[in-house]
Amino acid sequence: MSDAPLTDPTPTNWGNPAMQRRLRRRYSAERNFRLLGLAAILLSAGFLAFLLVSMMANGIRGFSQTELRLEVDFPRSSLFLDPAALRGFGADQALANADFERAIAEAAVARYGANGAALFSESGRLRVRDAVREDPSILNRNAVLWLPAATEIDIAAKSRGSLQAERLYRQLADAGRVRTGLNWSFLTGADSTDPTQVGIWGAFKGSLLTMIVTLLIAFPIGVLSAVYLEEYAPRNRWTDMIEVSVNNLAAVPSIIFGLLGLAVFLNSWHLPRSAPIVGGLTLALMTMPVIVIAGRNAIKSVPPSIRDAALGIGASRIQVVFHHVLPLALPGILTGTIIGMARALGETAPLLMIGMRAFISAPPGGFSDPATALPVQIFLWSDEVSRGFVEKTSAAIIVLLVFLLAMNGLAIYLRNKFERRW
C-alpha cells in the first residue's frame, strides 16, 4: 500500500470512447466465435454430404442389372427335361442335372449370332432354372426370358465400357432388347468371381452373426465390470492399475486384437477359422473396454442421493445397483455400447487376421460356418481388377452404412424409451 492518501475515485464514465471500443470488441469477438462454429459445422456437414452423394451416385447402379431379351425355344433345345419329372420328389435332382447353360448358349447363338453366348452372364442359368421351376409348362413352348447381361455389356450400359462393348450395347438398345432390372441376386447372394453374380447377403449375414456374438459377450462383461469397479471395488493400487489397463486397452490398435484372436481362439482353442464366432470374440475384446469406460461414467453420474435414499430404507447393495443405479445409467451405457459396436462393425484389420478374408461363395448358415464381413468384403472387392466390381464396392458401402444407421437408430430408440420411463 502506498502512503498517499486515498482519494474518492472520479465516477466511471460509461460513455467514454475507450469503454465503447471495448464493448465493440467484445461483441465482435462473440460474433466471430459464432461464425467459426457455424463454419466448422458446415464443413463437416459438407464432407458427410460429399461422402453420401458420391457413394450413392456410384453405388446405386450396383443394385440394378442390365438384362437382355432372349427367346428360348425349349422344345427344340438340347435340354432334355420332361415336365413330368418336375413334379414330386425328383424335381430338385432333375433341375440340378439339367444343362441350362447349354440351352442358353444355343438360344443366344441362334438369336444373336456366333458370339451371342458371350453377351450373357453365367448367372442366367439360375434365372432359367427358377423360371422352369415356377412354371414347367414353358418347356413346351418358345418362351421369352430376360437374362442378365455379361459384365462388359453391363458396364457399357451403366457407364463407359470398351468401344466394342459400347457399340454392341447401342445396337441392342436400339433394337429394344435391353432393359434394366433390380439386381435381386446382389441382395441375396454371396461372393463370386464374376461381378454380375456377386451378392452382399453373405457378407451382411456374416457381419450380423459377428455382431450378435460381440454384443452377447461384450455387453454383459463390460457392464458387470463397470458396476464392480464403480460400486464394489475398493480404491487401491490394484484398482488403479486395472483402470489404467482398461483405458489403455481401449486405445490399442485393432490389428493387435486380431493377432490376439489368432493366437488364442484359433491356435490355442482351435475354434473354426473364418467363423463369425471367432470374429465376434475378437471384436468383443476390442469393444469391451469402450463399454466399461462408458458404463463407469454413466454409473458415476447417477446422483449419490439416490443411493443414499435406497440404502436408507434398507436396500442391500445389489438392490441399490439393480433397482436404481443401473436403470438410471442405462441410457449412457447404451450410448457407449453403440459407439463400441459401430466401431466393431466397421473394423477390418482384426478380421483379416483370423481368416475372415477368405473367398466365401455361400452365406454362412451359423456361427461356426466360414463367413466374411461387410468391411472385409468391401476391402476385397475394392482390390479386384475387373471394372464390374467398382460399383459393387460402392453398393456394399451403402449396405454397410444402412446397417450402421439401423443400429444407431435402434440404440436411439432404446435410449429414449428407457429415459422416458423415469
Add this chain to the structure above:
Amino acid sequence: MTDTSLNEIAAHQHAAAAETPKMTARGVSVYYGDKKAIDDVSIDVDRENVTAFIGPSGCGKSTFLRTLNRMNDTIPSARVEGAIALDGEDIYASSMDVVQLRARVGMVFQKPNPFPKSIYENVAYGPRIHGLAANKTEMDQIVERSLKRAGLWEEVKDRLAESGTALSGGQQQRLCIARAIAVDPEVILMDEPCSALDPIATAKIEELIHELRGRYAIVIVTHNMQQAARVSQRTAFFHLGVLVEYGETSEIFTNPKATRTKDYITGRYG
C-alpha cells in the same frame, strides 16, 4: 391373578419401557481416516420424544446421526468406536443385519431425494424389498396409510402414477418421509430436512414431526435453533465433534449450563 392386576402390570411395564431410552450411544468416536470427527459422545434417544441435534456447521452432528443407522458404512475411510444400541441391542455387532437395521432406523435426508419413479413406487419400494405386503391390496393400504401419515395423501391421491420428482420441494420431502414410514421403522433420523425448503413447506414438515411424535422416536439435525425449540423436547448441542450439553429443550434454550452453549444460542457464533 385378576385381570385388573395383569393390566396393571402391563401398564407398569409399558411405562417402564417408555422410560428406557430407544437408542443409547456410549463413548462413540468417529474417524475419517486419521481425522477424528466425533469425540467420545454418549447420548440417549428417547422413545416418545423428538431429539434435536444443534450446533454450528461442521460440528459433527450429521456424522453422528449417520452412525445411528450405520450409513457411515458406505464411506470407506470412516471408522466408528464405542457402542450404539437399539433397544439394548448393539447395532455394530456382527449379528446385526445392516439392511434390517436401516429399515428399523429410517432416514430422511437434507435434500429431498425421491426415486425418479412414480409416487406410488416411491412409497411401495421399501415394503416390497422387505416383503411387507402379501398382495396388491395390502400394498395399496400401506401406500395410502404412509402418504396419509406424511400428510401428502390429499395432494397426490389422484396422481399416484406421476413421477415423484415432479412434485414441489416440500411435497418431495414429505414423500421421502412417507417412504421412510412405509417400512414401519422404530426410529426416524432427519438430517436437516427443511434446509432446502421455503418457510411454508418448513412449517408443514414441522407440523408433521409433531404428529409423528410418540409413534416413532425422532432424531432431527438442524442448524436452525428456532426449529429445534419448536419441534423438539430434548436438545443436544454439538461443537467441534464434542457433545457439549444435552438436556430438556426448554432448559437448554432458557438456562444453558455451558458457556459455549449460551454463546451459540445467543448468536455469538455459528
